[in-house]
Amino acid sequence: MTEAVQNRPAIGVAVLGMGNVGAEVVRILEENADDLRARVGAPLEIRGVAVRDLSKPRKIDSALLTTDAAALVARDDVDIVVELVGGIDPARELIRTALTGGKSVVSANKALLADYTGELAGAAADAKVDLYFEAAVAGAIPVIRPLMQSLAGDKVERVAGIVNGTTNFILSAMDETGAGYDETLAEAGRLGYAEADPTADVGGYDAAAKAAILASIAFHTRVTAADVYREGITEVTADDLAAAKKFDCTVKLLAICERVVGDGGERVSARVYPALVPLSHPLASVNGAFNAVVVEAENAGRLMFYGQGAGGAPTASAVMGDLVMAARNKVHGGRGPLESTYAELPVASIDDVPTRYYVSMRVADRPGVLAQVAGEFSKRAVSIAAVRQEGAGDDARLIVVTHRAPDRAQSETVAALEDMDAVIKVSSVLRMEGTDD
Known part of the structure; x- marks a missing residue:
């Protein structure tokens, strides 16, 4: 190590929150202090760690702990704040x-950043400091920085991925075991993959926040969580997974952000929902609690990022990457990339987005039913790609897979089917992604 590095003043770090991720960040800062000093060009020193409960045993000098986060942030010897408390x-x-x-600030707070990136990025720009948030999307997987820097000279067309480990674990287990949703959710809870209140995960809220962040960066347009169309996995059944296999597909909760061109202009679509994915698609093989994001760019083509999307150590890895970058900028006088919203593209309604549908329904087992069902699709210019009929009598089941059509036309068709005398019940409706037709 050079004498210049040894003699440079330390970069003071305040850590807000010491849960699983915060504890790992503190551990890495302490155990890897010499390497981090060499990489940054100056020592990184923890000035304090804000926690809610001082009585809880922790592997850190108790003198560094405080319950006054605001006072810690305001200290003159703090140069970088690592925010890991979550929430708004x-x-x-x-x-x-x-x-x-x-x-400068490093954050893993997807809920906050999904709605307030503009406000916070503006504050960072005014103060000429950094705001980094790689860990807010997909844990250890580097996807924010590639979008902001590596692909800064390219045109991103589409970002799609599995960005929630809890739902991917549940759907993977349902696919492998044939068990139902409720049973698999309970097992996910026992194994620690699902929270006591899993709503944010299984309802798609967590993935929607991440989709908003990805869309904002990829398309240089400010997108909030409220702009993201969202469906969760609570209505997905074991029958859906079994039927998907017959079409050489599986079911994944996808976050999809893409450019939609039509009506004389370009718009951004951001949506989250469970979808049939062909087994030939790279996302189909992403199982368990792992995450993956596929980016499609005009010149780079298709890129895939895969790895652990949650957990203390993996998420801390992303936090530390941001922390090192922010610290280097403090030492050398540089700054990271600023928020880019120059495109200001409008956000497309889900109604106008071309999608494919998988519709499963119980029907009356009598002549002419298939023709009646097909007629409802035809009325709205929705082309049918495949039909499968199973069972007989009261157990007759009809599965229809469509070609692409505006989502409004698809949903209106489903509504019409539900009103038909020949259709006893529309059991399940899922979209299909990852196909060319």
């Missing part, structure tokens, strides 16, 4: 205070 408040105010006070 008080994280939003703490980050804003740090930025306006000239301190």
Whole structure:
């Protein structure tokens, strides 16, 4: 190590939150101090760690612990704030205070960033400091930085992926075992993959927040969680997984962000829903709690990022990558890339987005039913790609897979089917992604 590095003043780091990720960040800072000093060009020193409960035993010098996060952020010897408390408040105010006070911020807070990136990025730009958030999407998988930097000279057409480990574990287990949703969710809870209240995961809210962040970066357009069409996995059944296999598909909860061209203009679509994915597609083989993101760019083509999307150590790896970058900028006087929203593309309604549908229904087992069903699709210019009929009598089941058509036409067709005398019940409706037709 050079004498210059040894003699440079330390970069002061404040860590807000010491859950699974925060504890791993602290561990890495302490165990890898010499390597980090060499990489940054100056020592990284923990000035304090904000926690809710001082009585809880932790592997850190107790003198560094505090319950006053605001006071820690305001300290003059803090250069970088690592926010890992999650949620909107008080994280939003703490980050804003740090930025306006000239301190760079590293955050893993997808819920906050999905709605307030503009406000916080503006504060960072005004103060000429950094706001990094690689860990907010897909844990250890580097996808934010490639979109912002590696592909900065390219035109991203589509970003699609599995960005929630809990739902992917549940769907993978349902596919492998044939068990139902409720049973598999309970097992995910016992194994620690699902929270006591799994709504944010199984309802698609977590994935929608991440989709908003990805869409904003990929298409240089500010997209919030409210702009993302969202469906969760609570209605997916074991029968859906079994039927998907017959079409050489599986079911995944996908976050999809893409450019939609039509009506004389270009728009952004951001959506989250369970979908049939062909087994030949790279996302189909992503199982368990793993995540993967596929980026399609005009010149780079298709790129896939795969790895652990959650967990203390994997997420801490992404946090540390951001922390090192922010620290280097402090030492050498540089800055990371600023928020880019120059395109200002409108966000497309799900109604106008071309999609494919998989529709499973129980029907009356009598002549002419298939023709009646096909007629409802035809009325709305929805072309049928495949039909499968199973069972007989009261157990007769009809499965229809469509070609691409505007989602409005597809959903109106399903509504019409539900009103038909010949259709006893529309059992399941899923979209299909990852195909060319």
